[in-house]
Amino acid sequence: MQSLEGLDELYEQIVLDHYRNPRHSDLLTSPAVDIEVNNPFCGDEIRLQLKTGDDGRVSAVSVAGRGCAISQSSGSLLTELVHGKDAAGLHGTVTLVRRLMKGDPVSEAEMDALGDLSALSGVRKFPVRIKCALLAWSALEEAAEKLEQGAK
């Protein structure tokens, strides 16, 4: 076995579990927003759909796509963090995830709020993969903007 131990920081068990068994990946019928993003550098793809209730808060989410373990697990982890949030709440979460990836200080309370996604924090030690981790989140940011504009 060659020196693969250093990889564990990037590929936490929970990350690979989300990659292999993506949560909430079934497409929604008549979503409020439906966004497709891709990383032209590597070809990874993410499709994100949201439904909102009368209060403007997220009531259903779907993330599907294809790509590496980091981009796809990040999309799956995202689906566990958006329920019940309005556009401002979504923006707040996107900002927090960006800070986590950039290596900015993140408080314990903020880390708790990110739940299992904190397992992706090892990505910041692999700068070229940060883009992979943020692909789904760029879709969520776009989705939040559309919700604000009162899409459909």
Next chain:
Amino acid sequence: MTHARSKYSRGTPSGGTLLDTARIRADFPILNRQVNGRTLIYLDNAATSQKPRHVIQSIVDYYERYNANVHRGVHTLSVEATDVYEEARRKVARFINAPSEKSVIWTRNTSEAINLIAYSWGDANVGEGDNIVTTAMEHHSDIVPWQQLARRKGAQVRYIPVGRQGALDMAVARNLIDRRTKLVAAMHASNVLGTINPVGELALIAHAVGALMLVDGAQSVPSMPVDVQALGCDFLAFSAHKMCGPTGIGVLYGREDVMERMQPWMFGGDMISEVTYEGAKWNDLPYKFEAGTPNIADAIATGAAVDYLDELGMGNVWAHEQALGAYALERFKELEEFHVMGPRDPGLRGGLVSFFHDTVHPHDLGQALDRMGIAIRTGHHCAMPLVRGHGIAAAARASFYIYNTEAEIDALIDGLKDAAGYFARK
């Protein structure tokens, strides 16, 4: 096929003819680099090759000893710089057997060379209802310029399909190339499949209908003997950085009579013979296509790269790459869950292997190999339509060059086994 023996080549017990890599590796300082605690194993040569000391030194020499602008003034440094710069152009011309150095244009890279043809020749010669025929395995740089030209002119781009074995479907090619075809543009060697395309045959088919033939030599000129007269092509485009040379410089070869009739596509200093306030007359070939102060240092270094490859002998380089490619194909057979793209017959391909795994994504494989100091390429390889046509979004690629060894391929195979095992266990 026989090759002139260079002092750098030797026979091997495994049957192939390999270069004397121990000797060659000593010329490449970067190959001593440690990556993640391991000695670098560089298998991303189709993206860019490493540079021998001789080439690096030629850039230092120019800047330290005779840095001056070319084609200007009578002072000693300018004369020396001009001489070495123009000698580099002659070396490139001899390297591809161009009839004259006047048909060798310096560009920034292969992409710029192809764009030069698209604008300068294409805008004047392609009209509404005409077509340009290229291939389904092409690099984006030999697709997008033609799509844009077709859009400007109301013309059509046609793609020669790729068969199951990774070869062009030449029967379809004969039908696609018709009386309205103005240009056939094809890569000589595929950067994804490794396929060597019959560009000489395509040139014959193109010429039979009055079309011109452009060969994208980005992957072939660094690796095999390429003779523009034997191929019968009208244009050949390639980059220096994949053949031991520096980045930022490429070459367009064009048939002299064709380029004499072409208009410049960039205007400014050096490309004119006379300027008045009313207008200008164009300079002769090759300067008509080289506006402004050229990339002197990198042109000189390209000459040094050609010297280095000439010393090895391109026949020997090709034999080495084919031997490594064949060895890698053989070793990949023992890897379960890995699938190799392109021709099964090693005789039909060069020294690269693209592959994918049943479940582990190429990026994750590449990341694991990087931990072992092994550099491979992962992604769509600037050939999105081709890679997607295989039902995948990305592939991994190991590409070999003059300094790579069978032992490095063994390390790659071991590394892939370990990487697949790592992800399977977790």
